[in-house]
Amino acid sequence: MAKEAAHQLGTPLSSLYGWIQLLKDSSRGDDVSYQYIYEAENDVSRIEAVAERFNKIGSSAELKLMRPEPIIRRVVEYMERRIPQFGQEILLETDLKITRPAALNAQLFEWALENLIKNAIDALPAGAGSKGDTSEGATSVGATSAGATSVGITSAGATSTRATSARATDTPQKRITIEATEQNDRLIIDIIDNGSGIPKSAVSQVFKPGYSTKKRGWGLGLSLTRRIIETYHNGKISIYKTAPGQGTTFRIQIPLPAQKVSHQPE
Ligand SMILES: Nc1ncnc2c1ncn2[C@@H]1O[C@H](COP(=O)(O)OP(=O)(O)OP(=O)(O)O)[C@@H](O)[C@H]1O
Ligand SMILES: [Mg+2]
Known part of the structure; x- marks a missing residue:
């Protein structure tokens, strides 16, 4: 179940990364929005890390x-x-x-x-x-x-x-x-x-x-x-x-x- 949830998150997450990349490209020179995009990117990485944890908890975790x-x-x-x-x-x-x-x-x-x-x-x-x-x-x-x-x-x-x-x-x-x-x-x-x-x-x-x-x-x-x-x-x-x-x-x-x-x- 946990593994499945983690897997389901994978597709929208990669798509979010894509959108963020596009935003970055189009906002060059604009410091304020670049900062917001940077923060959004951090949070997306964070969600990815959390999904990865769920992936781990479902299996025998490697030490x-x-x-x-x-x-x-x-x-x-x-x-x-x-x-x-x-x-x-x-x-x-x-x-x-x-x-x-x-x-x-x-x-x-x-x-x-x-x-x-x-x-x-x-x-x-x-x-x-x-x-x-x-x-x-x-x-x-x-x-x-x-x-x-x-x-x-x-x-x-x-x-x-x-x-x-x-x-x-x-x-x-x-x-x-x-x-x-x-x-x-x-x-x-x-x-x-x-x-x-x-x-x-x-x-x-x-x-x-x-x-x-x-x-x-x-x-x-x-x-x-x-x-x-x-x-x-x-x-x-x-x-x-x-x-x-x-x-x-x-x-x-x-x-x-x-x-x-x-x-x-x-
Ligand atoms: N450091 C602490 N000091 C005082 N009470 C604590 C502390 N850690 C946990 N508790 C008590 O234990 C309860 C259970 O903690 P637990 O982390 O399992 O759930 P929660 O924090 O209420 O919710 P969540 O699932 O979001 O973590 C808390 O609601 C709190 O009453
Ligand atoms: Mg808690």
Whole structure:
């Protein structure tokens, strides 16, 4: 079914590419419309990437040995470009202390991370979300005044922590951190937010397909993410910690291939 949908998208997508090419040719010299066309082209590539993911999920996904760090950075960069649309001030940090390759399917792995980051955004206080979170019993961590100037999102390196807002504010900085470490034979990725947290009663529900507390949520993100991590990557995903009003950490664990040990001749 998923494969079929992906396939069905193929024809209109190539046709869209064709139209975009024609538009590009006819708009030379006009900076503004060229910019719009460029954006449209980006979005068409994006749809293509999504179709490709559906294509993958329908089959047994091929895993390749690769470094996870560039994949994580790519997802973060994509989210950064997207989040200013939400018009909020969110600090997105990465702290990636990883060097070893892991057996991954890049497209599916990106999808899983994207779902977790989107959920983290949705969990941030008032209006930060892409869909609006109506979590019952979720305590908001200090709402920011409506109409606050959008500063967008800043990605800080492992060592620096920059505030995005120039305004003096007593509300906590909305923050999402992605930490990655290697522990023995496992790659550990934590997606940490300081959002609403998950009420105790909901902790056992969130991975179930169809469970959503959002106005326009499908409740599919986490069940898909679990499938990607556990079925396709032989890993584990869990809620590592959560506290209502303080935030949530989702933890991904992926097995790492054994390191080659070079024996010194005696
Ligand atoms: N980081 C988080 N903080 C607080 N609650 C969360 C977080 N991540 C998930 N949840 C809760 O788990 C529910 C299920 O998440 P899931 O991603 O499966 O569905 P959704 O985000 O509601 O919809 P979609 O299918 O569009 O992803 C959410 O509706 C929310 O209540
Ligand atoms: Mg979701």
